[in-house]
Amino acid sequence: MSATPSVPAPKPPREFSPAFFGTVCSLPFFLLMLFGFVAPLLCVVWFGFMPAKTFALLQMPTFANYETIFNQTYFKSILWSIGLATVTVLTLLVICYPLAFGMAKIFRGGASFITYAIATSLFVSENIRLFGWVIGFMKNGVVGGTLAKVFDVQIDSLLYNIPVIILGMVYVYLPFMLFPLVLGLKMVPDQVREAAFDLGASRWQVFKKIDLPLSMPGVLIGSLLVFVLSVGAISEAKILGGQKVVTIASDIESEFTYAQNWPLGSALSTLFIALTTVVVFFALGRFDLEKLLGKKRSE
Amino acid sequence: MVESAAPILEVVSITNRFAKFTAVNDVSFAVREGEFFTLVGPSGSGKTTLLRMLVGMEKPTTGELRLRGKVINDLPPNLRPTCMVFQSLALFPHMTVGKNVEFPLSIRGQSSGECRTRAWELLKLLHLDPHRYYDKNVSQCSGGERQRVALARALAYDPEILFFDEPLSAIDARLRKVLQKELKDLQRSTGKTFCYVTHSLEEAMVMSDRVAILRAGVIEQIGTPDEIYGAPRNAFVAEFMGEVNLLPITGLGGTAATWDTGRKVIPLTLPAPLAAGTARKLLIRPESLRFLRAGESAGNSVPVRILNEFSLGSRIQYHVEVASDCTLTVQRLREERTAATEAVLGWELADSQILET
Incomplete structure (x- = not known):
């Protein structure tokens, strides 16, 4: 009986599963999100529970800051922010929907021209564009000066009121509404519209029953984008509005800078983030994107 | 019977010209009441352009379209008593099967009860069990089911002529054969005039009462499948037959x-x-x-x-x-x-x- 020498099994070649590979590849992004987003966010939330006007994180947590917020008139700034953002979203919907419809379905070469023209305006810093408006609207500025010189009409400064703030916000956030709307409308298949028209629907009925419901994903995404951006807007109200309106974002800024009250600023930020999140999730839950796109498979 | 029927749609020397390209060149033919008429041609033969003119989505550059003797050149598709089943079917993705079928009825302002009754009838006619399909989302339907929904929706419009733009081209061969037969049966049982467009002469021969063969915007031959099979007018028609x-x-x-x-x-x-x-x-x-x-x-x-x-x-x-x-x-x-x-x-x-x- 001869013993066969046992041959050690060859080591299997090292294999990377797609899951492992994916994990490794997403690691940089994961770390960036962890240290750049999650950690600071948690810091802010935690800082909100520190005693007012202190700068240390290791103290006994307290609700004092939130009491301050509810006892004072910060709710006014929050309402202003939400109000301005809502008006901006609604105004932009009215302005952008027809334009987006044209760009997606009617204009041919013109659509890319409009896209480039609007995208180019994004190359200039927002603050510079807003100061441009200031030069235009201030007393004896471009508008007032021209009117005085040409028509001999004296007008006061057009700045520092609520309509001009909304004008500025509408102007700054227009691309964020327009492009999602164009994409949303482009997703409405032409043959589906033609079929509705062929089945007896008038142009208006085609719009109401086909275009509008099928472009809702674009409407929803554009509105959320503009709402989230404009609710945290600060420059429009500051530069164009002077101190006429104080938004929550400028309240937070002044707590962190002028007042040197970081815990109160943090508490305001936390409250504001929570509020925005609730609004966004409410909107997302209300309009089921998948259902709107007809892609939901319930079985 | 079909031979003696009066023309329902007359196409009189119709031409469609894009900038320089003539898609349809001086085409004339008549579709008879109650027949299954098929336009067949290879891709680029102008058959889709011709069809789009027949349903009103494109206007002829010259020539006349007459429906029961009335010129309908300038009538938009929504005012024409004709209707088309698209190649892509163009079902409304945000509506259920039932709502798709009811669409032309609700547009006409019929009550929801009437719409529902008619939709159930049509679904049954097309072998779709209304209990199962009425509330189903169209995206959950298979290719063959979607065909039937599109057909039911077009029938709900109650068109005088029903046009088809190669709706069966994306379906696998076996199911296509079944649907071809069903389509032919449906045409016989409803007595409606069907006008079908396809690139497959084989498909045309199976279903049609008469076939028109189109090449480069011109009709090469019109006749019954037997006539075309027995006496193709030229080598193009003969070759096209297989x-x-x-x-x-x-x-x-x-x-x-x-x-x-x-x-x-x-x-x-x-x-x-x-x-x-x-x-x-x-x-x-x-x-x-x-x-x-x-x-x-x-x-x-x-x-x-x-x-x-x-x-x-x-x-x-x-x-x-x-x-x-x-x-x-x-x-x-x-x-x-x-x-x-x-x-x-x-x-x-x-x-x-x-x-x-």
């Missing part, structure tokens, strides 16, 4: 001609006289060709080499070589199978036709 043998021939005066295979010139006898020097195509169907036994004779005979044999079920198809780079297709019944590699191929004069190129 596997046929078209031999390039040159007349020698009388019924004598030569067949130039490229390598070899073969003398042939024609079924009809042809002037000397005229070039024509000689059509011989694969089933008209047969292998001659020793001592047997036929109108024409050529020695061939058998290259390949394919089984088509009850029939066998052979590819035979007459000269290098010149092959013919032969179809015989399975009982007449041959194992030889060299043979003499023959056909009767009456089984061949001289066609213009």
Whole structure:
């Protein structure tokens, strides 16, 4: 009986599963999100529970800051922010929907021209564009000066009121509404519209029953984008509005800078983030994107 | 019955011209009441443009469209009593099957109860169980089910003519055959006029009462499937019908001609006289060709080499070589199978036709 020498099994070649590979590849992004987003966010939330006007994180947590917020008139700034953002979203919907419809379905070469023209305006810093408006609207500025010189009409400064703030916000956030709307409308298949028209629907009925419901994903995404951006807007109200309106974002800024009250600023930020999140999730839950796109498979 | 019916749609020398390109060139034909009419042509033949003009989505550059004698050139699709089933079906993705079918009814302002009753009837007519399908989302339906939904929706419009833009082209061959038969049955049972567009002459032959063959914006031939099969007007129509043998021939005066295979010139006898020097195509169907036994004779005979044999079920198809780079297709019944590699191929004069190129 001869013993066969046992041959050690060859080591299997090292294999990377797609899951492992994916994990490794997403690691940089994961770390960036962890240290750049999650950690600071948690810091802010935690800082909100520190005693007012202190700068240390290791103290006994307290609700004092939130009491301050509810006892004072910060709710006014929050309402202003939400109000301005809502008006901006609604105004932009009215302005952008027809334009987006044209760009997606009617204009041919013109659509890319409009896209480039609007995208180019994004190359200039927002603050510079807003100061441009200031030069235009201030007393004896471009508008007032021209009117005085040409028509001999004296007008006061057009700045520092609520309509001009909304004008500025509408102007700054227009691309964020327009492009999602164009994409949303482009997703409405032409043959589906033609079929509705062929089945007896008038142009208006085609719009109401086909275009509008099928472009809702674009409407929803554009509105959320503009709402989230404009609710945290600060420059429009500051530069164009002077101190006429104080938004929550400028309240937070002044707590962190002028007042040197970081815990109160943090508490305001936390409250504001929570509020925005609730609004966004409410909107997302209300309009089921998948259902709107007809892609939901319930079985 | 169909032959004597009055025309429901008359197309009078209709032309559609884009900047320089003429998609449809001076086309005239009439669709008769209650018939299954099919426009067939290869891609780029202008059949889609022609159809889009018939339903009103495109306007003819010149010419007239008459529906029951009334000119409808400028009537938009939503005001025409005709309706189309699209190639993509164009179902409304945000509506259930039921709401899709009810769409044309609700547009007309019918009450939801009436809409529902009619939708149930139509779903039943198209073999879709309303209990299961009425509330189903269209995206959950299979290809064949979607076809039926599109058809039910078009029927709900109650059109005088129902147009089809190759709706079956994306369906697998077996289901397509089933749906073709169902479509034909549906046309018979509803008595509606169907006008179908396809690139497949085979599909056209199966379903249609009459077929119009379109090439480069011009109608080559209109007729019943039998007429077209029996007497194709030219080589294009014959070739379009599927596997046929078209031999390039040159007349020698009388019924004598030569067949130039490229390598070899073969003398042939024609079924009809042809002037000397005229070039024509000689059509011989694969089933008209047969292998001659020793001592047997036929109108024409050529020695061939058998290259390949394919089984088509009850029939066998052979590819035979007459000269290098010149092959013919032969179809015989399975009982007449041959194992030889060299043979003499023959056909009767009456089984061949001289066609213009």
